[in-house]
Amino acid sequence: MTVKLGVPSKGRLMEKTFAWFDKRGISLIRTGSDREYAGAVTGVDGIDLVLLSAGEIPRELSAGRIHLGVTGTDLVQEKLPLWEQQVEELAPLGFGHADLVLAVPQCWIDVDTLDDLDAAAAAFRIAHGHRMRIATKYHRLVHGFLRDSGVADYQLVDSQGATEGTVMNETAEMIADITSTGETLRANHLKLLVDGLILRSQATLWRSRVAPVDSAEKHVLNVLIDRLG
Numbered sequence: 114m115t116v117k118l119g120v121p122s123k124g125r126l127m128e129k130t131f132a133w134f135d136k137r138g139i140s141l142i143r144t145g146s147d148r149e150y151a152g153a154v155t156g157v158d159g160i161d162l163v164l165l166s167a168g169e170i171p172r173e174l175s176a177g178r179i180h181l182g183v184t185g186t187d188l189v190q191e192k193l194p195l196w197e198q199q200v201e202e203l204a205p206l207g208f209g210h211a212d213l214v215l216a217v218p219q220c221w222i223d224v225d226t227l228d229d230l231d232a233a234a235a236a237f238r239i240a241h242g243h244r245m246r247i248a249t250k251y252h253r254l255v256h257g258f259l260r261d262s263g264v265a266d267y268q269l270v271d272s273q274g275a276t277e278g279t280v281m282n283e284t285a286e287m288i289a290d291i292t293s294t295g296e297t298l299r300a301n302h303l304k305l306l307v308d309g310l311i312l313r314s315q316a317t318l319w320r321s322r323v324a325p326v327d328s329a330e331k332h333v334l335n336v337l338i339d340r341l342g
């Protein structure tokens with residue numbers, strides 16, 4: 114059998130992942146047409162390349178369908194409640210840096226900290242008869258962070274993209290999303306809470322703790338991990 118390596122199938126993470134492996138003498142290549150999600154690995158024998166959405170790689174690792182996978186810390190910690198038992202971090206890759214943060218409208222001049230938010234959320238509920246809405250795709254991480262911070266008067270609304278636009282579109286009062294340069298937040302008139310950093314994330318190579326390995330696969334994994342070290 115072969116070792117299965119899952120990597121993002123498109124965009125910035127895919128290109129940088131290919132370059133990271135290339136520097137270590139392992140070529141990941143896409144085969145077939147531009148739109149065909151097929152690939153191959155050269156430089157080490159016995160590895161199959163599996164091109165996947167970055168968001169699906171945590172699930173594939175935890176199901177043991179891939180042995181190794183590249184995706185962000187944020188996606189692993191959001192999607193796998195018991196992530197430390199299911200995956201092992203082999204190497205941070207030094208790109209895909211993004212911070213998961215809480216952000217509120219710039220015009221909320223009295224709200225800069227979590228304490229301010231707590232007070233504003235309570236006042237919002239009294240004034241509007243419903244809880245303040247926070248748009249995000251990171252439900253588990255945001256709930257955990259706000260629980261630990263003692264903020265309770267809120268509800269999460271799901272947003273799988275263009276999250277910063279939800280405030281202007283009036284489907285949420287504030288957001289929790291990843292930011293890198295901060296440009297998207299600024300363009301949408303949002304500001305960070307000063308103590309609202311939930312998680313620092315970067316692209317990382319993970320190994321599944323649950324994928325079954327026979328002796329041949331174990332050998333290939335050891336050779337590969339040695340080369341990447």
Ligand SMILES: Nc1ncnc2c1ncn2[C@@H]1O[C@H](COP(=O)(O)OP(=O)(O)OP(=O)(O)O)[C@@H](O)[C@H]1O
Pocket residue numbers: 124126165166167168169184185186187188209210211291292293294314315316
């Ligand atoms: N602006 C950014 N700068 C750096 N890293 C980012 C940025 N946006 C997203 N990322 C990181 O890239 C990874 C993939 O992000 P995202 O959830 O946007 O997936 P995607 O590329 O939309 O994939 P898919 O929709 O196929 O699941 C995440 O780990 C995220 O932290």
Ligand SMILES: O=P(O)(O)OC[C@H]1O[C@H](OP(=O)(O)OP(=O)(O)O)[C@H](O)[C@@H]1O
Pocket residue numbers: 273274275276277290291292293294295296297298
């Ligand atoms: O701080 P910045 O450098 O502006 O980057 C942050 C933006 O990048 C990501 O969006 P992406 O481009 O992946 O689009 P999405 O809204 O579909 O997730 C993220 O969700 C932010 O919106």
